[in-house]
Amino acid sequence: MTIKAGIVGYGNLGQGVEYLINSLDDFELFGIFSRRETLDTDADVYPVEDAAKYKDDIDVMFLCVGSATDIPDQATGFAEHFTTVDTYDNHSKVAEHRAAMHKVAQANDNVAVVSTGWDPGLFSMNRVLGLSLFPEPVQNTFWGKGLSQGHSDAVRQVQGVKRGVQYTIPAQDAIDQARAGNGQGLSKTQAHDRIVYIVADAADHDRIREEIVSMPAYFEPYDTTVHFISEEEFERDHQGAPHGGHVITTGNLQGHNASVEFSLDLESNPNFTAAAMVAFGRAAARLKAQGQSGAFTVLEVPPYLLSPQSLDDLLKSEI
Ligand code: NDP
DSSP states (O other): OOEEEEEEOOSHHHHHHHHHHHHOTTEEEEEEEESSSOOSSSSOEEEGGGGGGGGGGOSEEEEOSOTTTHHHHHHHHHHHHSOEEEOOOOGGGHHHHHHHHHHHHHHTTOEEEOSOSBTTBHHHHHHHHHHTSOSSOEEEEEEOSEEOHHHHHHHHTSTTOSEEEEEEEEOHHHHHHHHTTOOTTOOHHHHEEEEEEEEOOGGGHHHHHHHHHTOTTTTTTSOEEEEEOOHHHHHHHOOOBOEEEEEEEEEEETTEEEEEEEEEEESBHHHHHHHHHHHHHHHHHHHHHTTOOEEEOGGGSOGGGGSSSOHHHHHHTTO
């Protein structure tokens, strides 16, 4: 089965998805839907408002737009016409997003795989796995050191912000405590700091800082430091997008300690997020081909559907 793919939004994630679709044998790119008229790509580009015209040409639509406002505003509109996959990353609203997508996708006989990527996404799967193994599991997640796409996207939505990035820094002594089984009670906020670098007019600095540090869910619960820097410093020091982290779960089994860890060390966060998204896009197309409809989080997708190999081949390869 060749999966015909569309991409909505051509930022870092959209470009990563395009590269993968062009590299994988089981995908074929139909085109890219953008709010911009011209993009630097060899692919066919269509105005995003025309997308529904092509509903019969596309098996899976990759929603590569921002989580802060684009996904809440636009995702259900796409679920009406397409099987979709997204990387919506506002953890506290994933259930709400799933419910909204489920209603529309089910009513239109489509599949929507929501909040893929690595966190939420692969980290969510590994959290559930770790917590399922022990009678009294202790679990901690550490992020970074890295640039957070979701949080950077959120700061760029604040009025007056010309350029902005956010880095998450984990505390090594907290990681060591978690690995040793002493992570109980270690809060996310104790184990990390958030550091934000912003380019903006001086007159806006105080208001921007206040809006960022008080932003619910994204920054308000953390120790957040906002630095204002020049355009030149931003260009020189803040162009990469590294990220990664650890999900560490420990437990005790009849007096024996066990530690389970899933780690990511990523030179490019969006390229890797795209890789996870494309695997779940493959699963979305297969769920649809199986006659399923409605929304699925990563927890509800059987892992074999992520693989380009069939279940039979996977089992024969003694995986
Ligand atoms: P970008 O800011 O690069 O792109 C977001 C949108 O902005 C694009 O879809 C594009 O829409 C528009 N855009 C991009 N570049 C330009 C430009 N030069 N000029 C004008 N508009 C532009 O975000 P990312 O692609 O890096 O990330 C998308 C989302 O992915 C994030 O909001 C984040 O929430 C999520 N994410 C999730 C992760 C996870 O693990 N779950 C991890 C990483 C990210 P258009 O083409 O229509 O103009």
